[in-house]
Amino acid sequence: MRYQQHHAWSILLRLFHWSFVLSIVTLAVTGFYIHFPWTNTLLEGSSNFPVGTMRYIHFIAGFVFTGAILARIYLLFFGNRQERIWDFLPITPKNIGNLVHTIKFYLYLDGDHTPRLGHNVLAGMIYTVTFCLALLQLTAGFYLLYPENPTWQKWGLLLLGPIQQARQVHYLIMWYFIIFAAIHIYIVVWNDIKTREGLISSIFNGTKYTPSP
Ligand code: HEM
Ligand code: HEM
Numbered sequence: 001m002r003y004q005q006h007h008a009w010s011i012l013l014r015l016f017h018w019s020f021v022l023s024i025v026t027l028a029v030t031g032f033y034i035h036f037p038w039t040n041t042l043l044e045g046s047s048n049f050p051v052g053t054m055r056y057i058h059f060i061a062g063f064v065f066t067g068a069i070l071a072r073i074y075l076l077f078f079g080n081r082q083e084r085i086w087d088f089l090p091i092t093p094k095n096i097g098n099l100v101h102t103i104k105f106y107l108y109l110d111g112d113h114t115p116r117l118g119h120n121v122l123a124g125m126i127y128t129v130t131f132c133l134a135l136l137q138l139t140a141g142f143y144l145l146y147p148e149n150p151t152w153q154k155w156g157l158l159l160l161g162p163i164q165q166a167r168q169v170h171y172l173i174m175w176y177f178i179i180f181a182a183i184h185i186y187i188v189v190w191n192d193i194k195t196r197e198g199l200i201s202s203i204f205n206g207t208k209y210t211p212s213p
Pocket of ligand 1 (some may be wrong): 014024028030031032034035036055058059061063065066085137138140141142144145167168170171173174178
């Protein structure tokens with residue numbers, strides 16, 4: 001079969017994806033350590049300060065994560081056609097059809113795949129939830145980091161309640177990202193094998209393929 005090549009993802013979207021991935025991995029590893037510092041810091045000597053080091057790395061990664069999500073919010077409105085939010089939400093008859101079709105395809109009830117340059121609508125909905133949780137996570141993070149700052153205090157109290165509760169929510173949202181990552185990697189590999197659109201390579205080089213008529 002012959003395939004046609006299409007440009008799907010801008011450089012900024014790909015930079016967003018990989019800085020988001022790397023920052024989340026760093027944040028989850030250092031976050032686990034902040035939650036449960038399993039090395040016995042008292043016995044390690046005064047020149048070691050592992051929790052402080054982990055917190056420092058966590059905050060640097062937190063700023064990368066924040067930069068990445070701000071770039072993605074910009075692309076939701078000013079990115080290319082596939083990157084804008086209305087391309088992948090079930091708000092048009094075509095997108096609702098794609099949502100139903102994708103669910104059937106994933107459940108092995110429909111073997112045919114409709115080629116699509118952007119995300120399928122099921123993926124798009126989950127990504128939108130992920131972006132919202134990323135905003136909540138960074139609000140919790142900055143609220144924990146700057147509790148005396150009036151802006152973070154206002155938003156933190158409004159969205160998350162007292163600081164200890166915010167810390168608990170911050171910890172729970174980490175689990176959302178870990179579970180999301182595991183399912184996401186499984187699904188992109190499954191799709192890459194089933195649909196032959198060059199899905200995984202597209203998040204590196206921006207290019208996708210559709211069968212030519
Ligand atoms: C996906 C993103 C993130 C994950 C998975 C994550 C994970 C965690 C975890 C598990 C903890 C420990 C909570 C506990 O003690 O139960 C923590 C603490 C913390 N995180 Fe994050 N975090 C993320 C993003 C951020 C961001 C964007 C910031 C903002 C700079 C931030 C700032 C903080 C602060 C200030 C603490 C408290 C440190 C302490 O109490 O010593 N986090 N994070
Ligand atoms: C080796 C690991 C990974 C690979 C190969 C990969 C690959 C991909 C691919 C091919 C897409 C486009 C899929 C589509 O059209 O629906 C995508 C999108 C996405 N991935 Fe990953 N991914 C990986 C890890 C992760 C991780 C760990 C996260 C976050 C926890 C993540 C978050 C996202 C998000 C949010 C999108 C939506 C992109 C957007 O529209 O902004 N990815 N990924």
